[in-house]
Amino acid sequence: MKLTVAATAPFGAAVLEGLAARHDVELLITRPDRRQGRGRKLAPPPAKEIAKALDITVEQPDRLTAFPGDSRVVVVAGYGVLIPERLLSERLWLNVHPSLLPRWRGAAPVERAIMAGDRETGVTIHKATAELDAGPIAAQRRFPIGPEDDAGVVFERAANLAVDLLDEVFTEPTFVPQPDGETYAEKIGAAEREIDWSRTPEEIINHVRALSPHIGARGLVEGRRLLVWKARPAREDSLLVAGGVELLEVQPEGRKRMSAAEYIRGRR
Numbered sequence: 001m002k003l004t005v006a007a008t009a010p011f012g013a014a015v016l017e018g019l020a021a022r023h024d025v026e027l028l029i030t031r032p033d034r035r036q037g038r039g040r041k042l043a044p045p046p047a048k049e050i051a052k053a054l055d056i057t058v059e060q061p062d063r064l065t066a067f068p069g070d071s072r073v074v075v076v077a078g079y080g081v082l083i084p085e086r087l088l089s090e091r092l093w094l095n096v097h098p099s100l101l102p103r104w105r106g107a108a109p110v111e112r113a114i115m116a117g118d119r120e121t122g123v124t125i126h127k128a129t130a131e132l133d134a135g136p137i138a139a140q141r142r143f144p145i146g147p148e149d150d151a152g153v154v155f156e157r158a159a160n161l162a163v164d165l166l167d168e169v170f171t172e173p174t175f176v177p178q179p180d181g182e183t184y185a186e187k188i189g190a191a192e193r194e195i196d197w198s199r200t201p202e203e204i205i206n207h208v209r210a211l212s213p214h215i216g217a218r219g220l221v222e223g224r225r226l227l228v229w230k231a232r233p234a235r236e237d238s239l240l241v242a243g244g245v246e247l248l249e250v251q252p253e254g255r256k257r258m259s260a261a262e263y264i265r266g267r268r
Helices: 010-020 046-053 109-115 151-171 201-210 260-267
Strands: 002-007 024-029 034-036 041-043 057-059 073-077 092-097 120-127 137-144 217-221 224-233 245-252
Touching: 002 010, 010 024, 010 046, 010 073, 010 151, 024 046, 046 057, 073 151, 092 151, 109 120, 109 151, 109 201, 120 151, 137 151, 201 217, 201 224, 201 245, 245 260
Parallel strands: 002 024, 002 073, 024 057, 073 092
Antiparallel strands: 034 041, 092 120, 120 137, 217 224, 224 245
C-alpha cells in the first residue's frame, strides 16, 4: 500500500519510521523548518529528519491548501496543522491519537493523562474530520501507564502500538462513532511548567513525569532555578529534596542535565 504521512513531532516521526519499515511511504507532509535554541539556527522537524534518512520525499507547506501527492490514504500523527475540510473529503485521512478517545482530545493527551494520574492510556486510530479528534474510530487499544513512566516512555509505546493498529485498519477499515464523555488536553502553557511545591508528592512527581523528557518542569529549589527531569518520593537518604520529593535528575539554567549528586558536587 502506498501511503502519505503527515507528521512533525517526535511521536509522528516514530510512527513514520515504523510505517516505512512495512509499507511504501511515498511522501511526508510536515511543517516548515523553524529556528530553535539559543543560536536560533534553522532546524528541521523530527519527522523530516527521519524521512530524509529513509529517502522519502518531503513537502513543507506553511498551510495545507492542496494535497501534494497521489496517495489515497494519509496517516496523520503529531502533524500540528489544520487540514481543510475540502481536503479531508478527497481521500481517507487516518489520525493516530495517543489516548483512549474521547478522553484527552487535543494537543497534549499524553502529558495530561500523566498529570491527571491516569493508570492507563492507549492509541486510537480514527477518521480525521473537521472537529478536533472527534472522528469515528477504526481501532483502539489500551495499555497501562506505570508509576515511573514518563511521557517519553508512553509516547514510544504508543508509536509502536499505532503501527500495529494501522496494519489492522488498512486491511479492512470500519468506523464507529465515538461515545460521549470527551475531555480535552490543552497545549501545555509556559506557566504550567512551574512546579507547585505545596501540592502532594504524588502530584509533583506526576507533573515532572508528564513534562519529561521533552518540555521540563521547573521550580525554585534552595534559592536556585532548576529544571527537574526525574523525581520520586523522598527517603531518609535523599540527596536533594523539595516538597517532599527527591529530585533525581535536574538541570541548572544554562547547563546540561545531571544527577542530583553531580549537581550537589558542582554547587560546593
